[in-house]
Amino acid sequence: xxxxxxxxxxxxxxxxxxxxxxxxxxxxxxxxxxxxxxxxxxxxxxxxxxxxxxxxxxxxxxxxxxxxxxxxxxxxxxxxxxxxxxxxxxxxxxxxxxxxxxxxxxxxxxxxxxxxxxxxxxxxxxxxxxxxxxxxxxxxxxxxxxxxxxxxxxxxxxxxxxxxxxxxxxxxxx
Numbered sequence: 532x533x534x535x536x537x538x539x540x541x542x543x544x545x546x547x548x549x550x551x552x553x554x555x556x557x558x559x560x561x562x563x564x565x566x567x568x569x570x571x572x573x574x575x576x577x578x579x580x581x582x583x584x585x586x587x588x589x590x591x592x593x594x595x596x597x598x599x600x601x602x603x604x605x606x607x608x609x610x611x612x613x614x615x616x617x618x619x620x621x622x623x624x625x626x627x628x629x630x631x632x633x634x635x636x637x638x639x640x641x642x643x644x645x646x647x648x649x650x651x652x653x654x655x656x657x658x659x660x661x662x663x664x665x666x667x668x669x670x671x672x673x674x675x676x677x678x679x680x681x682x683x684x685x686x687x688x689x690x691x692x693x694x695x696x697x698x699x700x701x702x703x704x705x
Contacts (some may be wrong), residue, residue, distance in 0.1 A: 532696035536671060541653075541681055541695065544670040545573065548582030548651065551668055552621065555649075560584045561619040562571065562645075564637070567591040567609065569625035572682035573653045577623060588613045589603075590622075592632050605635045618643035625683050627669070628652040630662030637664070654678065654695070 536544070565574035578587065591609035620640050627633055627650070637648045651668035658675040669680050677686050680692030689698070 627652040628656040628659040630664035634662040
C-alpha cells in the first residue's frame with residue numbers, strides 16, 4: 532500500500548483544521564457531530580484540539596456496504612441524540628467523495644432546526660462528486676483513489692492503521 536498521509540502529516544492537518552474551527556466558532560458553542568464509524572479517529576483527535584465549549588454527538592449512515600464504490604443509497608443507521616434546534620452544528624466526516632451522504636445528513640440536520648450546519652472532512656475527493664456539496668473545512672484533497680487507515684476502512688478492515696494509504700487490492704481478496 533502506498534502511504535498518502537503519515538502520522539505527522541495527519542497530526543499537522545488536524546491542528547490546522549482545529550485552529551480554523553476555533554477561530555470561526557469563537558463565542559459559539561457548536562454541536563460537533565462525528566459520522567460513525569470512519570470519522571472516529573479524526574473526530575477524537577480534532578475535538579481534543581478544540582478550545583471551544585461544545586457538545587458532542589454521533590450519527591451513522593451508510594452507502595458502501597462491503598464495496599469500494601458507494602451504492603448511492605444512503606441509510607441513516609443512528610440519528611442525533613441531542614436536540615440541535617437553534618444550534619450551530621459541525622459535521623465531522625472522514626471523506627467527502629460523491630457527496631450523497633453529507634448532502635442527506637446536512638439537509639436532515641437543518642430540518643431538525645439547526646441554526647447552521649457546516650461540514651468538516653479530512654479527505655476531499657472532488658472527482659467523484661455527484662451532489663453540490665462543499666466542505667467548509669477540508670484537510671487533504673485527493674484524486675479518485677480508495678484509501679484506508681486512520682478510521683477509513685474497506686469491509687471493516689484497516690481502520691486502525693496510524694496512517695492513510697491507497698488500497699490497491701479488490702475487497703473480494705480479503
